[in-house]
Amino acid sequence: MTDVADGAAGWNLLEANMATTITDERMRASEPTTRTYTAVILKDGPNRHAHHADAVIEEHGRRIQQLRADGLLSILCAVDDDTEVDGIGIFDLDAKRTRDLMDIDPGVRAGIFDYEVHPVLGYPGDALPC
Numbered sequence: 001m002t003d004v005a006d007g008a009a010g011w012n013l014l015e016a017n018m019a020t021t022i023t024d025e026r027m028r029a030s031e032p033t034t035r036t037y038t039a040v041i042l043k044d045g046p047n048r049h050a051h052h053a054d055a056v057i058e059e060h061g062r063r064i065q066q067l068r069a070d071g072l073l074s075i076l077c078a079v080d081d082d083t084e085v086d087g088i089g090i091f092d093l094d095a096k097r098t099r100d101l102m103d104i105d106p107g108v109r110a111g112i113f114d115y116e117v118h119p120v121l122g123y124p125g126d127a128l129p130c
Contacts, residue, residue, distance in 0.1 A: 034121040037074070038098040041118070042087040047111035060107035064089075067101065075128065086113060095119050 047053065067073040075090040091098045095117050107113040 030123070034123055036094070037120050037122050038091045038093055038095045039118045039120045040087075040089045040091060040098060040102060041085060041116040042089070043114045043116070044084040044086060045108070045111045045114040048113070050110075050112065052110070053112050056106050056110045056112050060105055060113070063105060067091075072101070090120070090122065 064073065064076060068076060072091060072093055073089050074092050075088075077088045079085045079087055091101075093101070099117050102108055102115050102117070105113070108115060
């Protein structure tokens with residue numbers, strides 16, 4: 001377990017390597033520019049390892065690509081570890097519409113995936129670095 005003093009020292013070292021100083025004024029000015037998005041955490045469902053899972057996952061992937069192409073799914077990240085979490089997505093929709101779309105996903109309908117929906121605040125225009 002990290003001691004609080006060690007954590008502060010680590011932050012100070014990280015902060016020393018940062019080029020931009022964020023003033024209180026800049027912090028306050030940026031807050032009104034946020035807007036609501038919806039985050040989805042995709043997890044293993046009860047049928048994740050069923051014999052038909054691979055074919056359904058391929059259809060799920062095709063559907064996810066369509067949501068990206070249609071501009072509804074802004075950021076998609078597959079989770080690359082050995083946990084039950086399979087992916088994280090940021091939708092440019094409200095939570096209800098996102099749930100409606102997730103409920104008809106082939107992987108969710110087949111019980112291969114479960115999901116959580118969370119309203120989140122973000123800065124329009126943020127993107128993953130190239």
